[in-house]
Amino acid sequence: MVSLGISFSCVAAARTTPSLASSPSCSNNKPFASLHTTRSLETSRVPFRLEISYDRRFSAELRWKPSAAARSGSVVATTKPEPLKIMISGAPASGKGTQCELIEKKYGLVHIAAGDLLRAEIGAGTENGKRAKEYMEKGMLVPSEIVVMMVKERLLQPDAQEKGWLLDGYPRSLSQATALEDLRIRPDLFILLDISEDILIERVVGRRLDPVTGKIYHLKYSPPENEEIAARLTQRFDDTEEKVKLRLKTHHLNVEDVLSTYKDVIFKVNGDAPIEDVFVEIDKALSSILEEKSRIDSASMAAGMTHWIC
Numbered sequence: 163m164v165s166l167g168i169s170f171s172c173v174a175a176a177r178t179t180p181s182l183a184s185s186p187s188c189s190n191n192k193p194f195a196s197l198h199t200t201r202s203l204e205t206s207r208v209p210f211r212l213e214i215s216y217d218r219r220f221s222a223e224l225r226w227k228p229s230a231a232a233r234s235g236s237v238v239a240t241t242k243p244e245p246l247k248i249m250i251s252g253a254p255a256s257g258k259g260t261q262c263e264l265i266e267k268k269y270g271l272v273h274i275a276a277g278d279l280l281r282a283e284i285g286a287g288t289e290n291g292k293r294a295k296e297y298m299e300k301g302m303l304v305p306s307e308i309v310v311m312m313v314k315e316r317l318l319q320p321d322a323q324e325k326g327w328l329l330d331g332y333p334r335s336l337s338q339a340t341a342l343e344d345l346r347i348r349p350d351l352f353i354l355l356d357i358s359e360d361i362l363i364e365r366v367v368g369r370r371l372d373p374v375t376g377k378i379y380h381l382k383y384s385p386p387e388n389e390e391i392a393a394r395l396t397q398r399f400d401d402t403e404e405k406v407k408l409r410l411k412t413h414h415l416n417v418e419d420v421l422s423t424y425k426d427v428i429f430k431v432n433g434d435a436p437i438e439d440v441f442v443e444i445d446k447a448l449s450s451i452l453e454e455k456s457r458i459d460s461a462s463m464a465a466g467m468t469h470w471i472c
């Protein structure tokens with residue numbers, strides 16, 4: 163008897179180990195459904211090892227066996243669909259950071275804000291940080307050679323790859339969008355927060371940041387919870403009416419190019435609405451993408467198993 167072992171990752175599979183059921187022979191190309199396994203359709207990635215044994219007459223015997231990882235209990239039935247990949251865009255102070263906090267909390271995505279990466283470089287006093295600050299103070303975009311690498315490296319970190327990512331305020335120009343396309347980094351959804359200009363100025367001048375928790379506040383719309391927090395709030399150096407007008411001009415100059423790159427996945431939301439209402443819209447869109455991903459995952463697993471076995 164010759165034994166051939168093939169490792170196989172079964173996606174929608176068995177909550178319980180499949181019984182070591184087998185088809186007496188594979189030569190008649192029986193469809194997978196005819197195998198007597200105790201499978202229940204569930205989204206759990208449980209790796210099994212499929213053993214095919216041939217005897218001298220070349221009649222084959224199939225056996226499902228849990229892989230070493232499954233036997234050792236290190237496999238947890240936690241299959242989620244492919245993680246979400248989301249971009250969020252909008253004028254300065256349109257509410258990106260605020261919505262990202264809510265999305266991060268509900269969906270567990272890794273929030274990557276290009277502005278925060280740059281401000282961290284500035285804070286650390288690096289050469290890149292010093293150069294970046296010169297541009298940011300003028301309301302201009304930081305040159306791509308500084309920012310592209312920074313964002314790319316962050317996106318490729320294991321946490322972002324595993325949990326999914328939420329890219330905030332990036333890309334902001336055609337060259338940045340093209341750089342991501344070249345790396346085959348594409349979002350499932352490109353959220354665009356649409357906001358009117360007068361509301362935006364009011365939001366910028368009232369915006370404050372808690373340096374301890376990283377939470378964003380607004381003196382009027384989302385005030386700090388207590389005096390202690392209020393006392394330590396800081397204001398961003400570019401959050402003045404004068405600077406926001408320059409930033410807005412830059413935004414308008416570039417936004418159409420960026421939108422053209424993602425036109426098939428754009429989701430426009432009215433950013434003038436209260437924080438909770440904006441989130442309801444975003445939440446609906448993200449849940450339906452997750453459902454769709456889950457459906458595709460199950461369907462492709464079923465198709466893959468049938469194809470492989472037959």
Ligand SMILES: Nc1ncnc2c1ncn2[C@@H]1O[C@H](COP(=O)(O)OP(=O)(O)O)[C@@H](O)[C@H]1O
Binds near residue numbers: 370433437440
């Ligand atoms: N929908 C909203 N309604 C009222 N205020 C908001 C809303 N979204 C954000 N804000 C406030 O506006 C300011 C800018 O929001 P923020 O999320 O920091 O914008 P961005 O990240 O787009 O620059 C913050 O002070 C925030 O608390």
